[in-house]
Amino acid sequence: MDRRDFLKTVGAVGVGIAAADASASTAVHAPPDAFGVLVDTTACIGCRKCEWACNQVNKLPVQPLEEFENKDVFAAMRRPDAGNFTVVNQWAREGREGNVWAKVQCLHCNDPACASACLVSALEKQPNGAVQYDPWRCMGCRYCMVACPFQIPAYQYADALSPEVRKCTFCVERITAGERPGCVEICPVECLIYGKREELLTLAHERIAAYPDRYLDHVYGEHEVGGTSWLYIAGQPFPSLGFPELGEQSPARITENIQHGIFRRFIAPVALYATLAQVMWLGSRKDEVAAAANG
Numbered sequence: 001m002d003r004r005d006f007l008k009t010v011g012a013v014g015v016g017i018a019a020a021d022a023s024a025s026t027a028v029h030a031p032p033d034a035f036g037v038l039v040d041t042t043a044c045i046g047c048r049k050c051e052w053a054c055n056q057v058n059k060l061p062v063q064p065l066e067e068f069e070n071k072d073v074f075a076a077m078r079r080p081d082a083g084n085f086t087v088v089n090q091w092a093r094e095g096r097e098g099n100v101w102a103k104v105q106c107l108h109c110n111d112p113a114c115a116s117a118c119l120v121s122a123l124e125k126q127p128n129g130a131v132q133y134d135p136w137r138c139m140g141c142r143y144c145m146v147a148c149p150f151q152i153p154a155y156q157y158a159d160a161l162s163p164e165v166r167k168c169t170f171c172v173e174r175i176t177a178g179e180r181p182g183c184v185e186i187c188p189v190e191c192l193i194y195g196k197r198e199e200l201l202t203l204a205h206e207r208i209a210a211y212p213d214r215y216l217d218h219v220y221g222e223h224e225v226g227g228t229s230w231l232y233i234a235g236q237p238f239p240s241l242g243f244p245e246l247g248e249q250s251p252a253r254i255t256e257n258i259q260h261g262i263f264r265r266f267i268a269p270v271a272l273y274a275t276l277a278q279v280m281w282l283g284s285r286k287d288e289v290a291a292a293a294n295g
């Protein structure tokens with residue numbers, strides 16, 4: 001048995017224990033008034049204006065529009081970082097000539113693993129759908145970065161005095177004031193649609209039903225990791241657009257069940273190995289998906 005198989009086996013054992021231990025339902029419901037964004041990747045033209053608007057709204061370092069007109073960045077897949085809360089990646093269109101593009105940012109999970117991992121509640125799901133970060137509470141442990149199944153939170157390593165965890169804020173000040181997020185407002189082809197999550201889900205399924213040749217029958221984020229506030233529809237499988245294949249159970253629930261088990265049954269060694277194995281396995285899956293998608 002090699003190291004990878006060992007980690008998978010230990011992970012499976014630990015998760016089995018946790019599942020057996022879990023008496024609570026694994027279903028996660030978004031707050032009833034949660035907002036969200038539906039991203040229609042079949043409409044995106046890869047203009048990167050959403051990246052520019054995001055940096056403007058959040059006063060991030062790179063701001064000149066010319067910087068975002070450079071399409072050379074599409075040569076490699078990018079992840080959001082401390083200076084760019086959203087990035088657009090380019091992918092080969094399956095079955096036809098040309099490319100497709102997919103915007104990436106925090107998906108504002110219904111039951112966020114980042115918040116579950118945070119010991120001081122510096123990340124919290126809000127009734128409006130946003131997973132909000134409080135730098136005053138953050139102690140810089142970066143557990144949230146390890147826990148996120150989408151590899152979203154980034155750390156300001158360059159800021160020696162008061163580094164923060166950075167990620168998409170869901171433009172919470174704007175949505176609180178009744179405005180749309182900056183990226184949504186600027187998108188010239190309206191491939192980003194802002195609204196109540198429940199209404200966006202209805203819209204997504206209506207589009208899929210109306211144009212079955214255009215869309216796959218899958219709304220990414222409807223069920224993945226317990227559901228997310230940002231939802232995606234696409235014309236090809238999501239792994240080919242850089243999205244990890246994830247189950248419906250929230251990683252936060254798995255961790256919590258294991259933690260309960262630790263205290264109730266003293267299964268600490270196996271459970272802790274299971275948690276670590278699962279995080280490492282998820283990480284290696286994400287790398288495999290990224291490598292496969294990059295060809």
Ligand code: SF4
Nearest residue numbers: 106107109112114148
């Ligand atoms: S995508 Fe990652 S950072 Fe965003 S809410 Fe979910 S777990 Fe947290």
Ligand code: SF4
Nearest residue numbers: 054168169171181183
């Ligand atoms: S919602 Fe706001 S912070 Fe998030 S990607 Fe869009 S512009 Fe950036």
Ligand code: SF4
Nearest residue numbers: 044045047048050187
């Ligand atoms: S602004 Fe809209 S069309 Fe342009 S890259 Fe962003 S999501 Fe795509």
